[in-house]
Amino acid sequence: MRFEAVVVLVSLMLALYWLVARPYQLRLGATDAEVRRAMPGDDLSPNAGFLATRAITIRGTPEAVWPWLVQMGFGRAGYYGYDILENIGSPRGIRSADRIVPELQHYSVGDSVPISSVATMQFSAIEPNRYLIWAGRTGGTNGAFTWALYPVDASHTRLVSRIRWSHHWSQPGILALDLFSEFTDHIAVRKILAGVRDRVEGHVEPMFVQNTEFAVYVIAALLLCITCVLLLVRAPTWRLCMVGLSAGTTWLITWYAPVPLWIGIVLELLVLVQILTAVATARQERTVMRSALTISS
Numbered sequence: 001m002r003f004e005a006v007v008v009l010v011s012l013m014l015a016l017y018w019l020v021a022r023p024y025q026l027r028l029g030a031t032d033a034e035v036r037r038a039m040p041g042d043d044l045s046p047n048a049g050f051l052a053t054r055a056i057t058i059r060g061t062p063e064a065v066w067p068w069l070v071q072m073g074f075g076r077a078g079y080y081g082y083d084i085l086e087n088i089g090s091p092r093g094i095r096s097a098d099r100i101v102p103e104l105q106h107y108s109v110g111d112s113v114p115i116s117s118v119a120t121m122q123f124s125a126i127e128p129n130r131y132l133i134w135a136g137r138t139g140g141t142n143g144a145f146t147w148a149l150y151p152v153d154a155s156h157t158r159l160v161s162r163i164r165w166s167h168h169w170s171q172p173g174i175l176a177l178d179l180f181s182e183f184t185d186h187i188a189v190r191k192i193l194a195g196v197r198d199r200v201e202g203h204v205e206p207m208f209v210q211n212t213e214f215a216v217y218v219i220a221a222l223l224l225c226i227t228c229v230l231l232l233v234r235a236p237t238w239r240l241c242m243v244g245l246s247a248g249t250t251w252l253i254t255w256y257a258p259v260p261l262w263i264g265i266v267l268e269l270l271v272l273v274q275i276l277t278a279v280a281t282a283r284q285e286r287t288v289m290r291s292a293l294t295i296s297s
Helices: 002-025 032-036 062-070 172-201 207-233 238-256 261-296
Strands: 050-059 112-114 120-127 131-138 141-153 156-165
Touching: 002 207, 002 238, 032 050, 050 172, 062 141, 062 156, 062 172, 120 141, 156 172, 172 207, 172 238, 207 238, 207 261, 238 261
Parallel strands: none
Antiparallel strands: 050 156, 112 120, 120 131, 131 141, 141 156
16 A cells, blocks of 8 residues: 555656646746737747747846846856756856846857756857847757747836756656756746846845745655655555655645745645654554554464
8 A cells, every 4th residue: 555655646747747837837927918919939849849938027128138048058147046956067166147248248150059958959059139049959958948028118028038948758858858847947036037127126135035035845745745645655554645745735835836935845844744743653653553562363
């Protein structure tokens, strides 16, 4: 029953992800019109298995937003997101730029765009103050990343991100990267959009805040993994099964629901207390059982 309990828990979480979380994260912040609208780069991967359109409103003109977009990239200005992960090994340091860097403003179609220390794409199209497209191979994955600017009025702009790629089901090595992106891509893009907005509007988030957010995401995933391990090594009691359900629900809420950071922290603390309580109870039950066996013998 141990293996079956883990399979049921994981299957339930994946079902909730596919039916609820995934549709939401694939259009994070985007309107119906933005999701339906044709965008530059759609032709680069017309039959994409993964298609996400996300957006954010920025208080600023397209001309004010554009310099922050064109300088993004690993070893360049960074991504304005979770620097502790995205900028590891960057020759420019761990912190994303909080200013416009003049030497990173001039690029042409065909120029390389380092995505990480091991992956590179290229500028497929550049239309100043309107859109830019990264395309090519990233770690063996064909895809297209479009960043487009749409004026709302004289002082506001919509920054829209569209990402397209196809899963490599027949290539296990690449598929692992695809699946990692499937579940975590929205976390990075959501933070990038907010990072661009904050810089245009003149306030940059302290690094300790983004580090705390990143830690909350990691801890949520670890708690779910820990409960799965407990279900494998201990008898799957109802108490332990409920702990697994709590850990899975906390993972889904923390990763995919738009909840404040403090709610994620509280939920994780509650799950941790449940895990410790379940482990302590199991130890007490084993001690009582051993004592009973000793007495009977």
